[in-house]
Amino acid sequence: MAAPNIETIVSLAKRRGFVFPSSEIYGGLGSSWDYAPLGVELANNVKAAWWRWMVYERDDMEGLDSSIILNRKVWKYSGHEDTFSDPLVDCRNCQNRMRADKLDLPAGFASIEEAIRHKAVKCTNCGETDLTEPRPFNLMFRTQIGAASAEDDPNALAYLRPETAQGIFINYLNVQTAMRRKLPFGIAQIGKSFRNEVTPGNFIFRTREFEQMEMEYFVRPGEDDAALNFWVKACFDWYARLGINPDNLKLYEQPKKELAHYAKRTVDILYRFFPERDDETKRWDELMGIANRTDFDLKTHSKKPEDAEGKRLNPDSTEDLSYFDEASKERFYPFVIEPAAGVNRSVLAFLMDAYTERETDKGEKRVILKLHPQLAPIKVAVLPLAKNKPEIVGMARTLKHQLQPHLRAVYDDTGGIGKLYARQDEIGTPFCVTVDHESLEDEAVTVRDRDTWEQQRVKIGELRNHLMKRLKN
Ligand code: GAP
Numbered sequence: 001m002a003a004p005n006i007e008t009i010v011s012l013a014k015r016r017g018f019v020f021p022s023s024e025i026y027g028g029l030g031s032s033w034d035y036a037p038l039g040v041e042l043a044n045n046v047k048a049a050w051w052r053w054m055v056y057e058r059d060d061m062e063g064l065d066s067s068i069i070l071n072r073k074v075w076k077y078s079g080h081e082d083t084f085s086d087p088l089v090d091c092r093n094c095q096n097r098m099r100a101d102k103l104d105l106p107a108g109f110a111s112i113e114e115a116i117r118h119k120a121v122k123c124t125n126c127g128e129t130d131l132t133e134p135r136p137f138n139l140m141f142r143t144q145i146g147a148a149s150a151e152d153d154p155n156a157l158a159y160l161r162p163e164t165a166q167g168i169f170i171n172y173l174n175v176q177t178a179m180r181r182k183l184p185f186g187i188a189q190i191g192k193s194f195r196n197e198v199t200p201g202n203f204i205f206r207t208r209e210f211e212q213m214e215m216e217y218f219v220r221p222g223e224d225d226a227a228l229n230f231w232v233k234a235c236f237d238w239y240a241r242l243g244i245n246p247d248n249l250k251l252y253e254q255p256k257k258e259l260a261h262y263a264k265r266t267v268d269i270l271y272r273f274f275p276e277r278d279d280e281t282k283r284w285d286e287l288m289g290i291a292n293r294t295d296f297d298l299k300t301h302s303k304k305p306e307d308a309e310g311k312r313l314n315p316d317s318t319e320d321l322s323y324f325d326e327a328s329k330e331r332f333y334p335f336v337i338e339p340a341a342g343v344n345r346s347v348l349a350f351l352m353d354a355y356t357e358r359e360t361d362k363g364e365k366r367v368i369l370k371l372h373p374q375l376a377p378i379k380v381a382v383l384p385l386a387k388n389k390p391e392i393v394g395m396a397r398t399l400k401h402q403l404q405p406h407l408r409a410v411y412d413d414t415g416g417i418g419k420l421y422a423r424q425d426e427i428g429t430p431f432c433v434t435v436d437h438e439s440l441e442d443e444a445v446t447v448r449d450r451d452t453w454e455q456q457r458v459k460i461g462e463l464r465n466h467l468m469k470r471l472k473n
Contacts, residue, residue: 004355005276006203009348012367016427018042018351018377019204031200031207038427039347041377041408043211046346047190049374050213053238060185061215062175066167068192069143069158073316077300078166080140080159083261086198087134089116096125099198100134139195141208160194165338167191168216169297173321176218183323183334184227186217190343204344205273205285211343216336220325221295224264224335228292231339232267235290239269239346243372244353248272250284262296271349287349288341295333298322302333350375354428369428370451373471378429379407380467383420385436387413396435399445399460406464407471425450431467 013019018039022032035043055061075081087100100112103124109115112134119129141160144150150157161167168187175187190213200206219227232251240246254266270284277283298321299305303312324331354371373379380403384396396411403409410429412420417434424432434446445463448455458466 004352006205006273006348006352008355009351010203012355012369012426013039013203013351016423018427031197032209033204033207038377042350042371042375043343043347045375045377046343046350047211047213049242050238050341050346051188051190054186054188054213054215058186060181062179062181062185062187064168064171064175064187064189065191066164066171066189068161068194069145070161070167070170072158074166074170074301075140075159077314077317078169078297079261079300080162080166081138084140084162085136085138088137088198089134090132091123091126091128092130092132093128094123094126096123097198098124098131102199137196137198139197141194141196162195163193163340164189164191164212164214165216165297165340168214169301169321169336172216172218172298173319176323183325184217184219184223186215188213188215190214202273204348207344212340213343213346214338214340216293216297216338218298218323218334218336221332221335224292224294224337227335227337228265228267228290231337232269232290235288235339235341236269239287239349242350242375243370244271244349248349248353249287252284252286254289260291262293264292264294266291271345271352273345273348273352287345288339291338291340293336293338295335297336298333366422366425368425368450371428371430373430376428376430377408378410378424378427379471380409380431380433381420381424381429382409382411382433382435383417384413385417385434389437391440392435392437395439399433399435399463403464403467407467421448421453430471433463433467 016038017036020034020036021028022034023029055063089098089100103112103121105112106115106120109120112121115121116131116133121131122129123131140162142150143158143160144156145158146156148156168189191211192209193212194209197206197208200208217227217231236249239249248271250270252268252270254268259266266289268286268289271287272283273285274283300314301317302319302321303314303317304320306312322331322333350371354369356368356370358366358368360366382396382400384392386392393413400409400411421432430450432448434448436446439445444457444459446455447458447466
């Protein structure tokens with residue numbers, strides 16, 4: 001079956017309670033989305049799977065949860081105040097706002113600026129060619145600390161973090177010391193980030209408020225190239241293990257001109273988010289990136305190094321974040337490999353990849369969301385075959401209560417059994433358990449598999465273990 005487009009997922013997400021447009025009763029808020037009852041479960045499961053894999057299943061990892069609002073100087077020395085901007089272009093005809101780096105460069109021009117000056121670039125909305133020169137627009141959301149306005153008192157100015165990474169760098173020494181870590185080791189963090197994106201859109205693909213899963217892996221200089229290759233493969237395999245078809249993933253080596261100022265090398269993992277697009281290259285977009293950030297971050301936040309005149313390059317920091325290697329008696333700044341993923345883009349990719357359609361014997365179309373059981377919002381639905389039979393309903397409710405401390409279970413009696421199965425298939429529930437008339441006699445229930453629609457009779461006393469085992473496999 002052809003992969004669905006994002007619109008199919010938007011409609012499923014609203015209909016079945018994964019993601020709702022935010023502030024909808026007030027007309028919405030551009031590109032803001034709320035995670036609905038099933039969406040919050042899915043996102044939590046994605047984050048839990050990442051944390052388990054990244055932190056618990058490794059010997060060289062620590063976790064962190066740093067503040068969203070940090071000292072403004074963090075963003076000064078990280079370079080975000082000066083360079084975290086997108087080149088903005090306006091259409092003078094219809095006021096449409098575009099990112100210059102996302103516009104197609106027409107043949108025969110060396111740069112988009114030159115092409116705009118020669119009126120060779122069309123507005124993506126109205127098609128006119130009267131566009132402004134690109135100008136930098138800083139993406140950080142500004143806020144103020146305390147009662148003074150940031151306009152009157154520059155000390156009151158603060159930002160909502162645009163990435164979780166800097167919270168890790170400024171805690172690097174604390175973590176290393178408190179946890180007695182030696183290189184190589186990593187610090188992982190999951191949390192919200194905010195960017196005043198010029199062109200948000202495509203559902204939860206690009207929003208102004210989003211969530212990141214980032215890890216900074218600290219290594220000796222010289223071990224950075226191998227570490228980057230390791231993490232590229234590990235991240236690719238993580239998505240594939242959790243059910244994404246590897247044919248819908250591909251690696252993208254960022255060319256020199258695209259690299260961030262701090263990066264030696266960056267490899268993006270792309271997902272086929274836009275299968276409906278005519279141009280093959282435009283079907284793919286970034287799911288996550290793995291960057292070699294060199295020793296830029298630890299150096300820039302250090303009170304050292306000094307320049308040629310012995311002047312400290314960072315007069316505001318109180319710490320030197322260099323590393324002393326006991327074995328070799330060397331002091332140096334570790335290099336950093338950073339796998340940086342988006343929770344929201346991961347959720348979208350998992351939803352798109354899980355979406356399948358199947359025809360019933362009667363020729364009806366059924367949607368089946370073949371989510372990996374670890375990610376499925378609900379693991380089991382307990383359904384009574386007859387809702388007017390108190391003994392059957394009672395048994396089904398008791399079963400749900402017995403299962404719920406161990407796995408996410410729901411009870412549903414709001415339709416005929418066919419409809420109830422279809423509803424659970426559409427939200428990705430791996431198993432349905434049906435209590436019928438015979439259950440009252442034989443103390444057994446029917447377990448139905450989402451993917452094969454096969455049914456199996458299981459003794460109630462064995463049900464929990466049966467489900468746990470199948471969910472694990
Ligand atoms: N610390 C490095 C960093 O933040 P990034 O490529 O800008 O790198 C990492 O962001 C990931 O965060 C992206 O690959 C994407 O999954 C997610 N992300 C970034 N901006 C986003 C946005 N506006 N909306 C949703 N996800 C976003």
